[in-house]
Amino acid sequence: MSYRTKKLISNPEDVVTECIEGMVETYPGLQYLDGFPNIKVVLRADVSGSTYDKVAVISGGGSGHEPAHAGYVGEGMLTAAVCGDIFTSPPIDSILAAIRAVTGPMGCLLIVKNYTGDRLNFGLAAEEAKAEGYLVEMVIVGDDCALPPARGGVGRRGLAGTILVHKVAGAAAAAGLSLADVTAEAKHASEVVGTMGVAFSVCTLPGHFPSDRIGPGLMELGLGIHGEPGADVADLQPADVVVSHVLKQILSTETQYVPIRRGNRVVLMINGLGATTVMELMIASGKAVPQLQLEHGLAVDRVYTGVFMTSLDMAGFSISLMRADHIILQRLDAPTKAPSWPVGTEGDRPPAKIPVPLQPSRIETNEKTQLLSQPHELSEQGRVIEAAIEAAANALISSRDQLNEWDHKVGDGDCGTTMFRGATAVLEDMKKCYPLNDVARTINEIGTSIRRVMGGTSGILYEILCKAAYANLKGSPDVTSKHLAKALEAAIAAVSKYGGASSGHRTMLDALIPAAAALNEGLDAGDDPVTSFVLSAEAAWRGAELTKNMQAQAGRSSYVSAEILVSAPDPGAMAVATWYRAAALAVESKLRLIQIE
Template sequence: MKKLINDPRSVVPDMLEGLATLHPGHALLEGENVVLRSDLPPLPERRGVALISGGGAGHEPAHAGYVGAGMLSAAVTGEVFTSPGTDAVLAAIRAVAGADGVLLIVKNYTGDRLNFGLAAELARGEGIAVELVVVADDVALRDTVEAGRRRGVAGTVLVHKVAGAAAAAGLPLAEVAREAREAAAAVGTMGVALGACTVPAAGRAGFTLGEDEIELGLGIHGERGVRRTTLEPAAAIVGTILETILSDAAIAAGEQVALLVNGLGGTPPMELAIVAAEAIAQLRARGVHVARAWSGNLLTALEMPGCSLSVMRLDALRLQRLDAPTSAPAWPRGGVLAERVARTAAPHASVTAAELFRNDHGQGRAVRDAALAIAAALEAEERQLTELDSIAGDGDLGISMARGAAAVREIPPAAWSSAAAGLAAMSEALRRAIAGSSGPFYATALLRAARSLGACDPVTPGDWASAFDLGVSGVSDLGGARPGDRTMLDALRPAADALSSAIAAGRPFRVALSAMLEAGERGAEATAAMNPRLGRAAYLGDRAAGVPDAGAAAVVVWLRALERHLAG
């Protein structure tokens, strides 16, 4: 287990110290793991209902992140995934309660209900008006337990917002509690986990999943879900979750909802955005109007990879509560959606690069055949290139080469009107298909080679050698690399030099191609002993030694395919 902590026994106070330091609107209650609004007026001057929520740590930014005007007055934090004790909750009640009373918002876990419930009883005995609202929004348990025994999960955040806005509007305790209960009844949530999380005190993951397994319908305490199943595309997983939520709540076409896409702590924003797009599209396809939607880490389970979807049925008042202002730092703000994604057509050049080289030297088809042979070789080596690039790079070279190969296959036949036109068309295709560094490098090399061949009539072996040389120089000029820097140039430059030398010596073209391949192979092999000076591998220093550069290896793949195709 690796955690950026000081001591498992001090995780919670250390965390709260950091949160309060980062947010001037927060204060800490002396002697307790409680975060308060720092702007609370003296007790005799307090007006309005105070709101308190909380639970075990590990759900950050919940619950302290929702402390602020328009949401919570205080948040009580227990140990990781453990309910705070009764005395801590009671201390929070005493700290924030005014004449208008306190509302406790509790997730439906036994420990939370017991400790918050007992604290409410004790506070009432002291003359403090207290109401308690329980959130039980986990629809994954619909076939397992009765509705009142379901777990409280991420929908609790929306209940915080509705209740906080109602309290800020000046409503009495009974009315704030009523709106909170109605909001809790109007929201359904279901989650999916792609892996487990590790509780600091336990030091090991709560469960183990296979490479293609997921847990559907999990809670927020690192526990397993209600069903283990096979990983599917995001669209299918979202469909399963939404079907469960919507059928449980009987939400029909024409109704208005709010959507919360909640990360469980280990899911990148990229994946949450994909899930959000799918969820919104599928809700709209059902005729359900998504009036508001948010995506992010809002109520997590430490570093668990996965997410949950919460859908809340809206009326005009509940929508107004969600839109009301709050100073709570973790509330995501906004949430208004466009009816459709705005799309602007990208401008294109009036003349493509391939159209500049229309003269037919009879070699366009031969170039196309060679290019397709290279494409097939790169596709066949995708996994090997990925593994090699993962050692000292970012692991995307294999898929980049495969994307480039697919783009070459899509070049229309008319674009191969000549050798130069074919190279120019490949340059354009690779420029568009491959991001990162490989796309610009290959696009530049091919474009320079195309320009060189465009003036040749007919194209001779010497012209090809010159075009190859100019293309390799283009790569060097663009990236600044030189032979010995442990890059693709270490295979390209010796290969180009060998081809030029063999042609200049009058050797047959096939012999020259063999010399080119052998020089490229030796150059790529030599990179294993080089100290990287450019690219991502340069950040690893000696740790990149012992394996050849992935970019140079990719060069050898297509040099070998080219030599075999032309020699065959």
């Protein structure tokens, strides 16, 4: 069998699986879950979630960046790493499996690079784990200093500086700190680190032709770790000139990417991107240290030179600078058995794999054993919920073509089709298994239905919406209108947190946020809850229509010109307004009929 590039592989589809198999055989302190290869989780061989008495630190992302992330699993660093396919965020089920496998009563911290897929998948997994009773926090790392400050909620990309954050968090956890304190140290570390990369060739995915995007005698400045084009292309320069340019960009006082000023102490990381020789990396280190000292007036306390976060076989390197203080240096110097820090491992070889936890360890017993099914007799509340779900789903089904038409103008044209799939699945599942007399669990099951059929960003966002609402409502014996209003606020906060958008960014939130505000205003004023719900639906509709005049700052529409955007409202916001208004009117109608009965 021949491939388009010469690679030591068997099948391009199996490279991640086979890489992990080799890793756990090489390092006896690592093992993987027995759901492999579908669940690609590498974890410490000496940790069991049921007995682990420290904060678990979990990271991960797409593969192709080896030794990141699995190479940093070990005592004193990561407790587990979740591996996606090449340059692809790992699935939610794998992230949940990792949380369940290693998280004890102290909880766990998720460290996530700032890419939309990672934010959403890890965010949804965090919400599901919280609903199961786990203590979970998340820190997002965006250390890219190459591009201008991002517009809206997208933010800076996560690059090799993430590895330094792993080390700080892992050492803090190993020292026995609480989840709040480990999270605080990791967040602080993420805020004082900056990175910029330089490439001399583009990476080649297994089984693909190499790219000639960077021509002979040229280099690309500020590219991403997935081979994304950089900020600029320039003639190849000597090492000292290239290093000088990168350092000046990271330390620029105009952009203020990182809070490093003359007189500060810093940590320096020179990272190879995959095909750069050790000799070249050492040359870069040798040029960087005196420049930092003499030109920028910085004290270089630690230098790490090697291969930390690659981009497959890309020729190039990145420089990371972290402002150092006593605590950060203490954490970086703390012992670790993570094989790629680099520190060797020792000890007896345990089994290479352990079973995947089949169910949460701390979810209530009655919820473990109770099978979901529609109740034989619906309560008044159950009948209202049934009517609302049915009306909302049918409204989306009827709106498929209109939503697609709007999305063809400002997106990729499938918003209506995606909503149609989700609405159809919800209607089918409601007939079979929704516990309609239980509001919280019904909302949770809607999220499960959506996960099964709705792909892309919208599917994840809607599931986050449902799971966060469920987590907020869970445990409320009698769900009231005010409970639902608070659950809606919690769901909106979760979507904003993990999706990176907020009001005015031309997203689904521009319908949800006005709706929540109007609902709370009515309830606080003592108005009838149903009337407040209907009025909030009108606020959602007005908010969605106003998106036509907004400049998109998140999602695919952020790449579309303002002239095109004014031709259509945001399809995601209009979808929200459609189902929300249909549900509100159905609740009003159903309650009127019940009163007549």
